Amino acid sequence: MSDIAIRIEGVSKRYYIGGQQETYKTLRDTLADAFMSPLRRAGKLLRGQATGAAELDETIWALKDVSFEVKRGEVIGIIGRNGAGKSTLLKILSRITEPTTGYIELHGRVGSLLEVGTGFHPELTGRENMYLNGAILGMRRGEIERKFDEIVAFAEVEKFIDTPVKHYSSGMYLRLAFAVAAHLEPEILLVDEVLAVGDARFRKKCLNKMQDVGQQGRTVFFVSHNMPAIASLCERAILLNEGRIQRDGLSSQVVHAYLNSDCGTTAAREWPDPAEAPGGEIARLRAVRVRTEDGRVTDTVDIRQQVGLDIEYEVLKSGYVLSPYCDFFNEEGVLVFAATDLDPTWRRRPRPAGIYVSTAWIPGNFLSEGTLFVKAALATMEPVITQFNERDVVAFQVIDCLEGESARGDWTGRWGGAVRPLLKWTTQCRLHTCNSAPTLSSRKD
């Protein structure tokens, strides 16, 4: 028995995209085309060619000549920006779509989780959906029966197991869906970003369950945007870029490479070449930087200090009202908060072409300790058209030096929460001692 679980050789995948670009010259051409193209399409259809209802001549390669091997028991993470080919690779391995070229060998029973709760029907009860979903995921009926109680307990829905799931809260629904999925026990487990939903506590429970899976000698193939999860769950990671493998190695190194493609820090990202910069017709991203008050780019921020996020962009067409905005995600993938540019100078005003830097100032004693991942985006207002929307564009660490000036006070142990504001506290006290008036004491601010 070989110790290779997955062997991928020269896999490419081509997609047909786009519509007809040419402009019609005469009504006669238009009419002729209107009559001819259904016939052409019907012809193609009968020959078994993959075309949709539109004329699809343009192609893109979602994956190009990807080759690698995964050892038995390895937990491997696949990362990359949107459109890098991660999901395509997963779909090919799950046999949902065929590769255009290449060869793949999978040794062992394969279970794929591209979504939780696939096939759930709102009218069916929790119990019925468990059987249905289990069957869809490739579990045998006996297997589901055997694990039934365990799954129900894991999902924490014992009381509602015979209620139609349309009456479930969204949290219960997700927990049940996750629970079925988490009890899938294949030798090779293919997982998409399904863990990006649901409440944090339950997600952690699932991550732990998956970690167990890895330790039981199963091969796990994990596609995610959740960098900390990748770094902690996987020993190895592969970075895909435009359908090719850009980097393959230790997950911590690959995650680092992903976060800071060129600047040597995770706290800044620049696009010197406008052709590669994300953007639309009206505006284009130039750089995103995390910096301190004095303008120093930094990837480590003291919890007490305010921190600035610069979004530098070029406006290519004058006359649009623009709205730059950013989202901050924590290590669990939770959106901690979102912010949009409210500078009164430019708010609701069309902007002339030029280079702009919008800076969001996040106050000190507001963020929680840990890593924050930033999404930088910009949209025009009327109509709303997204110009760029870059996830995980920069990341930075918030640290507490434990000098007693943060919201922790003098406590140095575990401290939860998505944010950590330093609140004003007042404490009132009525002493038990007799014949003395009630005393009011309060801690000094």
Added chain:
Amino acid sequence: MAQPAHLTPLADMETPVTVITPSHGWVALQLSKVWEYRELLYFLTWRDIKVRYKQTVLGVAWAIIQPFFTMAVFSIFFGRLAKIPSDGVPYPLFSYAALVPWTFFAHGLSQSSDSLVASANLLKKVYFPRLIIPIAAIFSSVVDFVLAFIVLLVMMLFYGIMPTVNVLWLPYFLLLALTTSLGVGLWLSAMNVQFRDVRYTVPFLTQFWLFATPIAYPSSLLSEPWRTLYGINPMVGVVESFRWALLGAATAPGPIVLVSSLASLALLVSGLFYFRRMEKTFADVV
């Protein structure tokens, strides 16, 4: 895949190897894969049955209302007013005996042709032999058939007509309706993935087909070489043989059933191959 995937040491287990390569042109049917996934087929059929009449006031009565009221309308207009002959059988029974398998066929056809598009989410997220989806859609129509069939038996009792021994053939005739429905359903469902035009064609097609089948009238209106040839429409064979087996009407429709069986088989086999050929594009196009 047969062994329970319990946590015995992995090394002891026989490891199945899956090979993925691009396919080209016509591919093997791999019906054994469908068998391998029979539990999923069972659950999907069961889901369709369970969910179909949820949130309806009349519920499962719909399975009977449709053929029964069509029969009533046919009896008034074709039986009473147009005085269409009915091979010596009371006209309501004559038309209802044909409407029961017809409704099964038409319902299975419309359900299966829409099934892939309706299951787009499954197609995009999970692997299993796609053939299961249209098959489950047709299997779930069997329940409706059974209910409508019970009403047919009640009507026969009412008119005092006893089924002949030929009723033993009935399962075969039902199978014939099923394969015809599936054959057409496979073609249409695969086409529907790419061209939603199919969705608009199906109601028109079934309506047209209804009148092209001897439901409101007997096929004995045709003279002989034509009557047998008429069997190229497989539903002619189904409808005529249902009447023959249950009502003892007319002569044995042997030649018609033979022609219909061959036509149905041709539809099914071509449908299977076409479906399998298009299968690889479903997830990308749907």
